[in-house]
Amino acid sequence: MGNFIRSGAFEEMLPASVRCHSMRLSKRLRLLDNEINELEQEISRHSVEDENYERLMKIPGVGTLTASALVATVGNVSSFKNGRQLAAWLGLVPRQHSSGGKQQLYGISKRGDVYLRTLLIHGARAMVRHLNPRRPISSWIRRLLSRAHKNKVIVAVANKIARIVWAVMHKKVDYDDIHLIR
Incomplete structure (x- = not known):
């Protein structure tokens, strides 16, 4: 079962529109995660000054x-x-x-x-x-x-x-x- 999920066969079973939406959502999550990390670093930089x-x-x-x-x-x-x-x-x-x-x-x-x-x-x-x-x-x-x-x-x-x-x-x-x- 683990190989089934890792091989991408699971994604191939999904309709093309669902795959497209999941990829867009995944990309958004990565962007938000990067933005959160940048903001946390900015807060840390400003806060250390106080x-x-x-x-x-x-x-x-x-x-x-x-x-x-x-x-x-x-x-x-x-x-x-x-x-x-x-x-x-x-x-x-x-x-x-x-x-x-x-x-x-x-x-x-x-x-x-x-x-x-x-x-x-x-x-x-x-x-x-x-x-x-x-x-x-x-x-x-x-x-x-x-x-x-x-x-x-x-x-x-x-x-x-x-x-x-x-x-x-x-x-x-x-x-x-x-x-x-x-």
Whole structure:
């Protein structure tokens, strides 16, 4: 069977119009793949010029795309008073309604930059899925998982990552795992 597919006999069984369309689609995919590679290299070149990019790349849950998007979008973090304000700006804090001294918390506000919030949540999801026992945050995540639904934990981790991003960019220090515990 393997020889049948490799020999091209399978393609010969297809109608000529299907072969033509599949070849065009294949060519488009190769072009898109090349374009994606070029764009990733361009992002890497521009990002290396910024000192925050290198610092952000050391934070668990923050990859190339997230770091470059944060540097480009957030820019100067001194416009945020603290990490919670950055997390709120990204829409990673609970909406709240307070009346008569009673505080009621709802789901996240989802205000702010959808793309950055999505990237941070994907990074947090990867951290939750692949817990590294050598990182102090893993025990914090496990404790949260024992009390709350997985999706709430993922958003809480994304919130924590946003706060760490603010601290790293504001204080101009490199990341270390101690930031995650505080």
